Amino acid sequence: MTVMDTPVLIVGGSLVGLSTALFLTHQGVRCTVVERQPHRSVQFRFGGIHARTMELYRSVGIEDDIRAAGTDNEQSGGVARVRNLADPEPQWMTLPWDGDAPLLSPTSFCMCPQDRLEPVLARHARRRGAEICFDTELRSFLQDDEGVTAVLVDRADGTERTIRTQYLVAADGVHGEIRTELGIDRHGLGVLEHWMSIIFRSDLASQLAGRDFRTVFLAEPNGSLVPRADGVWQLAVTYRPAGGQRAQDFAVGHFTEQRCLELIRTATARPDLEATIVDVMPWQAASYTAERFRHGRVFLVGDAAHVMPPTGAFGGNTGIHDAHNLAWKLAAVLSGAAGPELLDTYQAERKPVVERITTEALLRLGSWFRTDRPGMPSGTPVNEHTVMFGYQYRPGAGTFVDPRSRPAPVGTRAPHVPLDRDGKQVSTLDLLGSGFTLFAGPAGRPWCQAAHRVATAAGIRFDCHRLSEGDSECATAFGITPDGAVLIRPDGFIAWRSTSTPDDTEATLHEVLSRLLRRAPQGDFLTVGELPAICHERGHDQ
Template identity: 45%
Template structure:
């Protein structure tokens, strides 16, 4: 008996939070029609997941949304650092770190900067842009079941308001349906890791008088250690809206209902050190800090992303950033396969590339939580693994996957960050002049493969044009140097070849996600053959 199909789309996305909406945004930028369904009726109202690191903001820059995100985040633009104190009103306090980017040193590595934008402010920006790009996004719609075959996925949808049911047929399904992912469970994909580490109740509240207590200490978060008021305080508007994460112990029989308004108010007053502080509780939500990574990132034509495949403690804001970067890695590969310029085997690289990054990042997040003595987490710090958070944000690398010549023995996250242009790493940022317009190298990478050749590398650009035409692969090619023949001129006398680890006659091939896929340090006697082999292997065309 044939199933009636109500909709057909290349990609169906289940889950409309940060990762699902980012997937929609990235697919929309690449011109891939898709449908996103989210069981909740609207975007998140709860201020959480606020730290957006350099790499995430680079992706949003290229996707054309960075400016709107910074505008949405403007109220917290002056907040920096993590403070630890016995109580807010007391004198016992220290900065765990004062500035994310002291002295603006990170500008030499990236055209973007960190951004403090809470999930409830970020999601509407992503939603607006995703819809503007043609995304069919349906809130209040739940994916209730699916089955897949060799040609696609058939999913059953429920309109939660009307009770109406429909069926959609998609080439691929992306599951961004959270840490308790029904799709992952239905696929029978297990998880590895230490499991639950600690639990908190996130309490939203109003307290106009708290701003006077905080004063000029405009922090990202403050960890309070007073046993009667232990927790983490986060500003929402620096004036009257706040969030307090208080330890929760379900293993002792505590329930969410035990956190009454009276209990929460007393806890917040103890944390503030102000017994008569006026507090109005406006909401509460439980959350669990865990270290888990799915054993597989896909099954057939179903791909998992975000919390559906990895959970990690919030310290360092690694979780949401890792999820958004999952979406970016997957989106270009889906677009390439659906566009016919890559073989289906390209999608097999998604899990092998992203899973090691998530596993290592989750482990580091747990260590960072211990080092910061995150309220509710009793583990002792150890390992000395948080010496360079920039290595986690920008320095992670793929040692296998859609690459040619990657160092399979290199660490996924190095101890120290260095932008070297090696295969499997994020392409280094340099400011360039293109026809008189200032651009970053990172601005070149989104829709196509990009070949960048040194000032004496014209043989590579000519060969790349011929190979791309022969293979039917969209490719942009640039000669980088100061000569009149160059397409791109580095600013300030910067040396492109040195930054990318090649000689003047060398070249690199960069993927649409900005990762170096292949590199030749110098010239070749057979550039067409070399590029034909490399591009065919990277795009699974062999």
Template identity: 40%
Template sequence: MHQKADHRVPVLIVGGSLVGLSMSVFLGRLGVRHMLVERHSGTSIHPRGRGNNVRTMELFRVAGIEPDIKAAASLLADNHGILQTPTLVGDAGEWLFKQIDPGGGLARFSPTSWCLCSQNDLEPVLLDSARELGGDLRYFHRMESFAQDADGVTATVLDRTTEERCTVRADYLIAADGPRSPVRHALGIGQTGPGDLFANVSVTFRSAGLAEVVGDRRFICCYLTHPDADGALLPVDNKERWVFHAPWHPEHGETLDEFTEERLQRHISRAVGVPGLDVEITGKASWRAAERVADRYSSGRVFLAGDSAHEMSPTGAFGSNTGIQDAHNLAWKLAAVLAGWAGPGLLDSYDTERRPVALATSARASARSVEHSHPGFAPAPGVGGGKRGGILNVVLGYRYPHGSGPEQPVVPEGLNLTGEPGTRAPHLWLRRAGQRLSTLDLYERSLVLLTDAPDDAGWHEAARRIADTDGVRLDAYRIGPGADADLTYDTEDGDWAKLHGTTADGAVLVRPDGFVAWRATGAVPDPQETLRQALRTLLRTA
């Protein structure tokens, strides 16, 4: 059957929303040919999913699109914090938090920061980048069926414009096809978790008078707590375009048809506290918040990513960020396996690394919804009772299992990025040929070995030989203040070895996704064989 396929690509992506498009960008950056099919005719038109956390922005920075995203997000660049208040009239209410990074402490950990960019503004940036990188992106196309065998996947795709069908043969299929994922259902993969949490009707509207009521309160979101008209208000341009999330209770028999334009106008004006406020409804969409995680992230040559793999409460914007980071984790592994420098077993680590992160993160998202008293959320006993507090450790500090020493919690109590295997490598400002860059900017297309300059311990030379003889994509950088360094310090007090938990005679191996794979704390008798064995273990080529 597959010998007669109309198209042959290494990877077929099903779903062209945030996660599918991010996957296309990441694969394109790594030179992996792919096709993406999306049943809708274009990118999202509804302003939702706006919070892009610092880890996601690190990935977009390395992918070269951070400036474009910040430009697309410029209207909300000065919006920070979440306000909770019974009315916007006067100065009632309290800030649940006013700044996402009070005191600017995040700069110690990352070269970038959070970015408030709505999905309808972010997706076009991703789409442009994906196409520039050579992605074959086909909107208004639907995958109707697929079958896999030992060598690949054959899919039937319908062009919804012409009603013509074609077959696509791929080595691997990635399902980024949303929470109701037809691919996940076809694979018979179940889900774990409490299930539906609450439902909202999301309304876009125009109001010329609302900006004056809001005044200079530049919030990300405002939870309005009027007992008869609660909801969440989000600015789109801080002037006249807004979004309101009104609680919807289908469990009580309430239907979407009951949310008439007149009812919504009345609800919004009452929630804001201004009777007769000018409210012009411009759009309406329903959504349900849920906490579910797929029981498996893969079956054979098919992988789940994004909402098809996990659903989580919107508080904290964890869902889309977790999905984009799924895509980044999987992209480099697919690229390595397809290029032959890693064994197929490397792909098994996608489930063992990403699924525990989703379980821990989804529980934290529900806990944050309880903590913030999200409108419409009346949690069942036992739901949302997890650990609360800050989110930076959830966003940047999550760990992957690494097989050396006792495993620690997926999400640690605090943020302590010290170069430990299984954690995101530390950020340090360096210079290369006069240009300032972060250590995180080094990690994308290859494995990277960091050593001290001049590296008398022999690690650098060992890495060069292995790259030449073993066919592994491995770059090696010597860091130090002297002329023999490949990378020099941006400040006089730089100490890469101390920051990465090693010594000047040691070495640190970092994966293309920026996670530490292995480190040696000092010199060894045979650095080449020691490094080669570490690579075999990581890449499953042993």
């Protein structure tokens, strides 16, 4: 039996697990990813990457590779409701990712199916030092005060190896066993609908009435049809198990190859259509949230922590945001820059946000498909950009902030503002590094000098940018006075703001960072709360 060490072990090598590995290695943290499946699924469980999520991938330098792997027809096509593909009057829907996106972000929505995205994530994570092992299963794990001992088994030959890791990240999905073994319960509405995903190849045109489409919602049969690359399509249809029959058993017995072909011909209104069935997989639209996102040295991310219906395309994006929030905190603790209490803020920040986003997904499910299941929330859905750009890490995180608010509140994502630098226009978000970033006003030279000294003493990365007199739009967006400053966390969220220059800027920054990184006792310098998010605002009177 081989014993080896890795700082972080990630169980689950799909979308969120690979994103976690990518964000960790970008922070310089070596990690190991294990995935029990021998290869990636051909099923398309995720495809729409929100602009905010693209910002996260942009920050680690892989935006261009993701767009190159994306599908052009889905990027440009519309979304419609039809009876079937022969419907002469499709009802075209307004796309939620259109509108204000160019004003809010330096990037934009991208369609990149999961089977195309995951190889990009894996390639870049490996290049940066991640070990990724497919066909490898977690057999057992045991945590203690110093770390976690995990036993892995190679499913191909049965050999075992033992890994000693400081932290374990459970990205093993909705049916993963780690959450159950930890005794963490879930709450929520449970299973809402049963779906069958049918992947097939056929010579079809992705057009309705001469216009390209990326998704159509069908009345015949009740479901959706999505074109993929190279003649591959996905038909998803709802079904109800027969009385007393398990959903899985019903699906296997009911959706034969002939039945799937009949459904495809009904959806396309072409009774003689030739199609080749590639794969068939049942899945459930459900709503669950884990009671805890952390148990000791084990953290839940993605579907292991929360499941929401696909309406709004929030689920996968939210899981990626989990990974981004957790990665920089693990890196700070592992490097010694932060105290271990910093990791408590992962659940404190992400859980309220996840619960609010789940409500938004449920609101869309109810309004789009007229679902009348007991317990469904009531109300009007919030704009998608507000959901993805406007969540906040501070008390009151159950509400969203308009991402166009000026100045952007402490605890929210740093705003995108174009700046002129050396004759080129760059986004403020592109100036953020992998560490902390300080933006100071035109008279803020003392802030930048203090930031350099504090960073050197603390052994952390700390970038500083001083605005010019011509950067008034940026100053307004960030709330930066001529002699003030704003501190941005490694994940791009505003952590702290000062509207004046204190007598001792170095001591002020040192105290702020000590409290943000949990290297000092808690005090009223931070936002007040049961377990406060690491955000605070400083005014002239403090």
